[in-house]
Amino acid sequence: MANRPSTVRLTRIVLLVDSLLWLAFAVFTGVGAHPSFGPMSEYMWPVTLLALLATALLGGLSVHLGNPSPLGYWLAVGFLAAMILASLFDQFGLADLIFVTAIALPLLLLVKDRAWYLHPGVTTERERGAA
Numbered sequence: 172m173a174n175r176p177s178t179v180r181l182t183r184i185v186l187l188v189d190s191l192l193w194l195a196f197a198v199f200t201g202v203g204a205h206p207s208f209g210p211m212s213e214y215m216w217p218v219t220l221l222a223l224l225a226t227a228l229l230g231g232l233s234v235h236l237g238n239p240s241p242l243g244y245w246l247a248v249g250f251l252a253a254m255i256l257a258s259l260f261d262q263f264g265l266a267d268l269i270f271v272t273a274i275a276l277p278l279l280l281l282v283k284d285r286a287w288y289l290h291p292g293v294t295t296e297r298e299r300g301a302a
Contacts, residue, residue, distance in 0.1 A: 176287050182280040183233045186247075189273050190229035197222035225254070236281075239291030244281060251278040 196205075201219040203210035208218050228250060235243040254274050258267050281288070 176284045178280050178284055179236070179287065182277045182284070183236055185273070185277045185280070186229050186233035186236070189277065190226050190233060192270075192273065193222050193226040193229060197226060236288070239288050241289050244285065244288035248278065248281055251275075251281070 197219050199205050200208050200215060200222060203215065205215075205218075208215040232243065232247045232250065236247060251274050255271055255278070258271055258274075261267070
């Protein structure tokens, strides 16, 4: 598809919001405010660093997915799917439901617009007929 789908911008915005949520979690954990990872927990810094890594990856994907890119598409789909699967292997509560929903939305939008990402420059019959 030559024309950018309108949902590509929404996908990028949601990925950026997800990135900001992970940044907030990293700060919250890094200052010892998270009840599960207090200042004396040996997991506080690894969890904080992983949250900062997720922040960077989601932010980078948000920027990279502005143009059609099969590599960016598959990286985003794989990373988002892995994040959802990882959350399912832990205790599942309201915060996890919100997290999974926030990650599933851009994943669903990516799947919806997969033709634009995977086949850049290809026009559909409808687009040829409108031209």
